[in-house]
Structure formats: C-alpha cells, structure tokens
Amino acid sequence: MELVMYCKQEQANLPKERTFAQNCRNIEVLNLNGCTKITDSTCLSLSKFCSKLKQLDLTSCVSITNHSLKALSDGCRMLEMLNLSWCDQITRDGIEALARGCAGLRALFLRGCTQLDDGALKHLQKHCPELTTINMQACTQITDEGLVSLCRGCHKLQILCISGCSNVTDASLTALGLNCPQLKILEAARCSHVTDAGFTVLARNCHELEKMDLEECILVTDNTLVQLSIHCPRLQALSLSHCELITDDGIRALSNSTCGQERLTVVELDNCPLITDVTLEHLKSCHRLERIELYDCQQVTRAGIKRIRAQLPDIKVHAYFAPVTPPPSVHGGGQRLCRCCIIL
Template identity: 80%
Template sequence: MNYNFWHYSNSPAFCCCFRTFAQNCRNIEHLNLNGCTKITDSTCYSLSRFCSKLKHLDLTSCVAITNSSLKGLSEGCRNLEHLNLSWCDQITKDGIEALVKGCSGLKALFLRGCTQLEDEALKHIQNHCHELAILNLQSCTQISDEGIVKICRGCHRLQSLCVSGCCNLTDASLTALGLNCPRLKILEAARCSQLTDAGFTLLARNCHELEKMDLEECVLITDSTLIQLSIHCPKLQALSLSHCELITDDGILHLSNSTCGHERLQVLELDNCLLITDVTLEHLENCHNLERIELYDCQQVTRAGIKRIRAHRPHVKVHAYFAPVTPPPSVGGSGQRLCRCCIIL
C-alpha cells in the first residue's frame, strides 16, 4: 500500500487524524510525508506503534521532528529499507544511533541538509547498516574524511554516494571509496574543492561501474582525471565538470574517444570551463548517444562551433549563453553604458 500526504501537508486536521490513519492502515509499506511541515514526533510514534510493515518513508522537510522520532521508528518499524530525512535539521548523531540499532536493514538513507550530523553519526551507520546502497550527505558540512572512511569500510555494497557541499573532504575519502566500494555507480561531489587528480585516479582504477559523476567546482582536477575515467570507467553516462577551469579540449578528446564516449555518454556539463573551445565540440561529434551539453559562460566556444555540432548531431540539446559585447563609450562620455551581462531590449 502506498500513500502520499503532500497535498494535506499543512491541514489543521492532519495531525489529529494521523493516529487514526495509522491504526487503520497497518499494512502500509510506502508513505510519503514530504513537506508536511506541521507533523511532530507524535506522527512517528503512531507509525511505530501501528505500522510495523513500513518499508519506505519520506520525511523530507518535516522540520519539527527530532531524535525521538528516530528512536520510535527504530523500535516499531524494523523493516524500513528506505528513509528520507532530508532537511530535518534537528537530527543529530544520537538520533542516527537510535535509528540504525533497530533498522539495520536500511538500503537507502537520505540526510541532505542535516547540518548537525558529525562523523560519529557515520560510525553508527558503519556498525549496523551493512546493506546500505544509497547514502546522501549533501550539505552535511561537519562531515570529514574520518566519517566517509568509516562508511566505506562498513558499507561495501554502496552504489550511490552524495557528498556535495561537504567541503572538508580530501583525497582520503576518494581513496577509501576506491579501496572498499567497487560497486559504486553514482558519485556526487560538487563543491568539494580539495579533491584532486590523485584521488580520482585511484577511484577510477577501482570503481569500474561508475555511471554518473558530479564534479562541479572540483577546481583542482585537470585533464588527468578525464584520462583515467576514459580508460577505466566504460559505463559513464553523465559527467558534470562545470567550473573545473583547468579542463581543456585535450581532456574531452580522451573522453570522446573512449568506450564510454562512443557508446554511453549522454550528458556533459562544462559551464564556466574557460579553456574549452570549439575543438571540444568537434571531439563530441564522436559521442553517438550524447543528449545534452551545457556550455554556459564558455567564453571560447562560438556560435559557429555550436552550429556545427547541431548539424552533425541534431538530436543533441546544446545549452549556451553568449554575453552581449560591451559597447565603446560615447564621445562625450554621457551616453548609456552596458556591462557584459546586461542588454537593453
């Protein structure tokens, strides 16, 4: 049985009726409470008491719930496999510890925006959730390499990891992933600006199942990372390199000539890659399954280059922006002036 309460998220009667709902729907397995900002810990107490078959629970943005909710779920909903606690920012390591002791069968755990979580919380996950395949830690800014290393050593079945915005991470986290998580398919590491080619080299050489990587603002990586991905990751389908300003046409050449380039690559994001030129678009003509290219603020890419790839690959969506040229100042200096980002219609 599946229920979605999104449309009733702020109804005054919602909290009052939920206990009755839980009492009368004891076979429920999937429950979506995303955005139900008025619910409190009492909701989870009701689920714990009456809904022992619950497997999939979405509590995204249920900002009023606390660690007590997780304790209740642990005691009564031991069949939970998928739990989304994104933006429940009152949750701490104590709540995670209580949760995983009873819900050790978790396969997917979303903790985006749980900003109070520290490495100690990941230690508890490591000790109990050996079936975990999906973990999202986006914007958990207190997490460091220590916590990621713990996860990797305890969760060898990990297939998807999001650490975007976890700005303390270094190559030590990539090394731990490479050595412990060979099934990894998705890595989102946007804004992890300390990661380097060395870490991605080890990762690529050990994680051959990678399909999607978000490396936006990993500003230290160079073409060397693309060379390693092109050699060792033949299943790569989507890659974001936006704001990776050291990437050049040569790196894209290696990617486009690889197995993943010829057969798998569908999405390539290169926004603000300032060294990219029309030559990159010529290389990408070899990518037969390419569906979308992002080229915002690639200042050396021209309309002519885009026109050429559209002629050769008409099904490819090319998203680009060309800032208008700043006009010269008027003779008297009193005329209206425009910056590169503005235009008068």
C-alpha cells in the same frame, strides 16, 4: 499489501496521527514530504501500529527530532528507505538509534542535516551493511574520518552524495574506490580539496560508474578524465562545471573512449575557461550525446556550436554569448530619460 499515502501541507483536515496509524496498519510506503506540522508524535504512532512500514519520507518535517528515530527503530524494523532531508534537529544520537534497530536500511537521505558529524556515519558502518544509497549534501561537519569508516562497512554502496562536504579529501575517494566497487553515482560538487590522485584510485576500482558531479572540484585536471576514459566504460553523465583546469585534451580522451562513443549523454562544462571549439570537434564522435552545458566558456564560438549541431542535430547546447556593446552615441549628449521620467 502496499498502501501509499501522500500528505500535502495544504490539506488542513488531516486525521490525527494515532487514528491514521491505527487504521492503516498494513501501510508500507508513506510520503509526508513538506508536512511541516508533523512532530515526533507521528513517528511514535507509526512505531506503535505500522510495523510493516518500509519507506518513509519526512523531507522538510523540521520539527522531527531524535525521538522519532528512536521510535522508528523500536517499532518499524522493516524500514528500508528513510528521507530526513532538511530535518536539521537530527544528530548522531538519532542515527545511532535508527541504525541499531533498522539494520536492513538500504537508502538514507540526510541532505541539510547540518548537525550530523562523523560519529553518525560510524554507527551506519557498524549496523547497516545493506546500505546502497546515502545522500549527505551540505552536511558540512562530515570529514574523511566518517566517510572512510562508512566505506569500510558498507561495501554495497551504489549512490553517494557528498556535495558541499567541503572537508572531504582524497582519503575519502581512496576508501570509496577500495571498498565500494558497485558505485554507480557520485555527487561531489564543491569538494574543493579532492584531486586527480583520489579520482585515479576511484576510477581504477569502480568500473560501474554511470554519473559523476564534480562541479567546483577545482583541483581536477585532464588526468582524471583520462582515468575515467580508460576504466569507466559505463559513464553516461559528467559535470565538470567550474573545473577550470580541464582542457580540450581531457575531453578528447573522454570522447575517444568506449563510454564517450557508446554511453555519454550529458557533459557539463560551464565556466571552464580553457575549453575551446576543439572540444566540440571531439564531442562530435559521442553519438549518444543529448546535452552540453557551455555557459561562460569564453573560447567557444557560435560557429563551433553550429558545427556540432550539424553533426548531432538532436543535441541541446546551452551557452551564453554576451550581446555586443553598442557604440557610444555620436551626439555625445547627456543622460537619456525614458518617457515616464520625462512625464514625472
């Protein structure tokens, strides 16, 4: 039996944690997202009475500490999904306790858990081989040491978010490529140290890739797009915003590939200064394309957008063109005042 409870912060008269847990012993899915008054006592009650719990969302429950994870490890060993995003009191000790007791964990969300370091990932690598999804967005202490260790122990990884992990380099991408061939989604925005070398290893080994966010991976060039076009035929969505070295040639390789002509639905190219209308000509052959982002692409014109819309009438093109600067007043004159200012 599966029971689902959604807890909203505005609900003032919530039952006490112990009463709820005692009366809902068969609960498997519990969403406490945004319940900021939740404390460790909630998880202690869940541990004692709700041994069948499989999915628990504690997003933004900011009072949660390592004590909660130790309790869940003891009493909720069937746990498969845990969301601890923005629970910023969690440290490696809590993750160690969780990993030891919940070896069947498949999905772990740790966005904004800024105290976590490489040691936490080493515990996951050692105890949680079933892990398929992990989100570490903005976990700024994570480095290659932890990620390489994670990849070597969690070969079933399919979804990985390391956006904002600014210390990551090609060593992590190489480890990911060599150990996690089932990878489908990679979010690596603002990882400014990764290069074509790392993405080449990744593309040549992870042929199941469907979505990639490489925003602000500023060292990436057309060579990465060439590798993706050759080795990743399932690619559907690609963000290259602020990748300022990308040119029309890279988009041409992508457009002419199997993924470009049969799968690609979203391409984000905001702030790519070398992109021109030629890119839009190439993208005309991507018949499944649904959306293109082109903000601040100075060499893209309205005429180019009009042509691709004629070819792909259902496509959404998001772009911005600064209004024409009006000529100076022929009368010269001093400062103009609005009517309100005149009245005052």
